[in-house]
Amino acid sequence: MFVTSAFAEEAAPAVEGGHTGTEGDTHSSTGVPAEAHGVFPPFDPATFPSQLLWLAITFGLFYLFLKKVVMPRVGGIIDVRNDRITQDLDHAARLKGEADAAVAAYEQELAEAKTRANAIGQQANDAAKAEAETARKKIEAALDQKLGEAEARISSIKANAMKEVGTIAEDTASAIVEALVGGKASKAEIAAAVKSVAR
Amino acid sequence: MAADKVDPIHQFHIVKLIPINIGGYDLSFTNSALFMVATVAVASAFLYLTTSSRSLIPTRLQSISEMAYEFVGNMLRDAAGTQGMKFFPFVFSLFMFVLVANLLGLFPYFFTVTSHIIVTFGLAALVIGTVVVYGFMKHGLGFLKLFVPHGVPVYLLPLVVLIEVISFVSRPVSLSVRLFANMLAGHITLKVFSGFVVSLSALGAVGVAGSVLPLAMAVALTALELLVAFLQAYVFAVLTCMYLNDALHPGH
Numbered sequence: 001m002f003v004t005s006a007f008a009e010e011a012a013p014a015v016e017g018g019h020t021g022t023e024g025d026t027h028s029s030t031g032v033p034a035e036a037h038g039v040f041p042p043f044d045p046a047t048f049p050s051q052l053l054w055l056a057i058t059f060g061l062f063y064l065f066l067k068k069v070v071m072p073r074v075g076g077i078i079d080v081r082n083d084r085i086t087q088d089l090d091h092a093a094r095l096k097g098e099a100d101a102a103v104a105a106y107e108q109e110l111a112e113a114k115t116r117a118n119a120i121g122q123q124a125n126d127a128a129k130a131e132a133e134t135a136r137k138k139i140e141a142a143l144d145q146k147l148g149e150a151e152a153r154i155s156s157i158k159a160n161a162m163k164e165v166g167t168i169a170e171d172t173a174s175a176i177v178e179a180l181v182g183g184k185a186s187k188a189e190i191a192a193a194v195k196s197v198a199r
Numbered sequence: 200m201a202a203d204k205v206d207p208i209h210q211f212h213i214v215k216l217i218p219i220n221i222g223g224y225d226l227s228f229t230n231s232a233l234f235m236v237a238t239v240a241v242a243s244a245f246l247y248l249t250t251s252s253r254s255l256i257p258t259r260l261q262s263i264s265e266m267a268y269e270f271v272g273n274m275l276r277d278a279a280g281t282q283g284m285k286f287f288p289f290v291f292s293l294f295m296f297v298l299v300a301n302l303l304g305l306f307p308y309f310f311t312v313t314s315h316i317i318v319t320f321g322l323a324a325l326v327i328g329t330v331v332v333y334g335f336m337k338h339g340l341g342f343l344k345l346f347v348p349h350g351v352p353v354y355l356l357p358l359v360v361l362i363e364v365i366s367f368v369s370r371p372v373s374l375s376v377r378l379f380a381n382m383l384a385g386h387i388t389l390k391v392f393s394g395f396v397v398s399l400s401a402l403g404a405v406g407v408a409g410s411v412l413p414l415a416m417a418v419a420l421t422a423l424e425l426l427v428a429f430l431q432a433y434v435f436a437v438l439t440c441m442y443l444n445d446a447l448h449p450g451h
Contacts, residue, residue: 041211041315042383047231048317049224051213054232055321062239062296067288070246074268077253077261084255 169194207390211314211383231318234303234310242299267295271436278440279447286443289329293322294436301382301428305421313431314382316375323375326439334446345449374438381431385424392417 041047170190177185217228246267249260257265271291275283297313304311312318334342346363347356395413399406 041208041213042379043316044213046225047213047229047315050219050226050229051231051315051317052321053226054228054235055318058232058235058239059292059296059322059325062243063288063292065239065243066246066292066295070243070250070264071268071288071291073250073253074246074264077250077257078265078269080253081255 166191166194169197207387207394210310210386210390213315230310231312231315234300234312235318238296238300238303238312241303242295245299246295267291267298274437275440275443278437279444282447283440283443286329290436290439290443293326293439294432297322297378297435298429298432301432302425304382304386305424305428311382311386313378314386316379319379320371320375322378322435323371326374326442327371330442330446333443334449337446338449342446342449345445349450370438370442374435378431378435381427385420385427389417389420389424392420 170187173190173194174185174187177183177190214230215227216230216233219226219228245260246264249258249264252258252261254261268291271294272284272287275287275290279286300312303309304314331342334345338344346360346367348359348363351359392413396410396417399410399413402409
């Protein structure tokens with residue numbers, strides 16, 4: 001290729017320089033068709049059949065190769081990767097779900113434990129209160145009893161005292177009556193009189 | 200002599216390597232055919248070898264092949280829908296062929312296959328031929344609805360149909376001329392600026408100093424041509440997708 005290229009490079013200026021004079025020589029020496037030097041190469045119809053043929057051959061083979069070999073392979077690689085990514089994402093999602101469930105279970109247990117602790121505390125509180133209440137009642141009862149006893153004693157003492165007061169009054173009254181009247185008043189009369197005054 | 204060497208057209212000459220003449224037609228194996236073979240060989244080898252390990256985690260080269268595959272796949276799916284995916288091998292081959300041909304043409308002394316209008320026209324004719332044949336096969340005469348857009352007043356219809364027919368007929372021309380002209384103009388410009396470098400540096404010290412500017416231009420143009428090589432392959436593939444979409448859904 002390089003040899004040919006260099007060879008053509010030599011030949012081309014010759015055409016540029018002596019376009020009309022050396023045309024025949026150049027053509028015979030390069031083997032390029034007569035039209036090749038006369039027109040702008042990309043528009044030279046003489047090269048069209050060959051280029052189209054080789055384009056068809058090479059592009060056709062290229063198309064078949066890509067369709068049959070390369071594209072299934074690349075597509076397969078990408079599919080496998082996507083599958084793998086999906087799989088990994090699923091796995092991660094499952095693990096996350098498990099972790100979430102564990103956290104939920106833990107929290108539920110914690111809440112239960114809290115409730116239980118509260119219940120126990122409440123129970124203990126109630127028991128203590130009840131105990132205190134009974135103790136208080138017992139003490140109150142004992143106090144009431146003592147109070148009753150004391151009151152009873154006071155009232156008996158008072159009754160005795162009053163009884164003695166009555167006797168003293170009767171005695172005093174009979175003595176007064178004797179001294180004043182000189183007669184003897186019956187005991188029953190004096191008692192009744194004292195009683196009526198004592199009221 | 201230095202000035203004579205700067206012939207920007209020379210790179211497009213067809214040189215016969217193996218003369219073949221069948222039935223009065225000149226079917227020689229030329230430098231153009233050689234570079235078609237090279238294009239196909241390079242593209243096939245690249246795609247085949249880079250994907251041979253089929254690794255789950257792609258190497259750099261494998262990911263280039265995959266990117267090209269998915270790039271064209273997405274392009275086709277966006278333009279023509281999932282129905283269009285039956286043309287995926289066709290569009291992918293076109294894209295890779297044009298791309299690799301353009302890129303190979305950037306190497307010095309290499310022939311640019313796509314700088315010949317007959318080659319680009321052959322590819323464009325293949326595209327339009329596929330569109331027409333598939334369109335009529337799938338929709339029968341319904342394919343002609345392509346030329347009758349919806350919602351056009353009756354009195355305007357002849358004019359619109361005429362315009363649509365002209366636009367359809369000019370498609371293979373525009374498709375082929377766009378690629379051909381881009382490659383041709385780019386390579387001529389590149390050659391002219393590179394030629395300036397050679398011619399100027401032949402003039403001595405001042406010339407060498409002066410040749411810095413065209414040299415910088417040549418470098419910049421090479422980068423531009425690299426972009427154009429990608430862009431034109433992309434444009435060719437995108438337009439192919441859009442035309443195939445017409446074959447699939449002619450009713451607009």
